[in-house]
Amino acid sequence: MPASVVTASAKAFVLMPSFCRPKTDFVRPTRQSSLASARARLMRVTPGQAFGELSGDGVLIDIRPAAQRAAQGEIPGSTIVERNHLEWRLDPCSDARLPWVTGYDHRIIVFCVDGYTSSLAAAALQDLGLHRATDVVGGYRAWVAEGLPSAPAGAATVTLAPGAAPALTPG
Numbered sequence: 001m002p003a004s005v006v007t008a009s010a011k012a013f014v015l016m017p018s019f020c021r022p023k024t025d026f027v028r029p030t031r032q033s034s035l036a037s038a039r040a041r042l043m044r045v046t047p048g049q050a051f052g053e054l055s056g057d058g059v060l061i062d063i064r065p066a067a068q069r070a071a072q073g074e075i076p077g078s079t080i081v082e083r084n085h086l087e088w089r090l091d092p093c094s095d096a097r098l099p100w101v102t103g104y105d106h107r108i109i110v111f112c113v114d115g116y117t118s119s120l121a122a123a124a125l126q127d128l129g130l131h132r133a134t135d136v137v138g139g140y141r142a143w144v145a146e147g148l149p150s151a152p153a154g155a156a157t158v159t160l161a162p163g164a165a166p167a168l169t170p171g
Helices: 031-041 047-053 066-072 083-090 117-127 139-145
Strands: 005-008 011-014 058-062 107-111
Touching (some): 031 117, 047 058, 047 107, 047 139, 107 117
Parallel strands (some): 058 107
């Protein structure tokens, strides 16, 4: 159903469709409340903490799409699992899981550009039973700002999960 337009004081205002209006018996979550709920369940790590966990059992998962990786670069040693494949590649019960995903006790550390999408993704992994999943506060930008190792896109320092597109730079 298209939104209605009402003119008032020479400005056009778009009325909210009825499905977006709050109901008296239901409070629709907002992006902010969904993010806050996800983060309340996570033990988020700083980029430095994430880097330290790579020498142990931590696995760094980059969920950024290829275009962002091409523009910004990559973190050496990370595994690329684009967001739309994440649950299928990391669920131990999925036929499409990565070969090393053999149980629910993996220390999975997700990152995106700024640490917003990764919080929602890590919470989704916890929902699957991957109870140690978390994300990087500030994402890739914070990682680079702290001077931690990074590489230009296409430097062959990352592992591409099936279905993940390589970060090809235009040229």
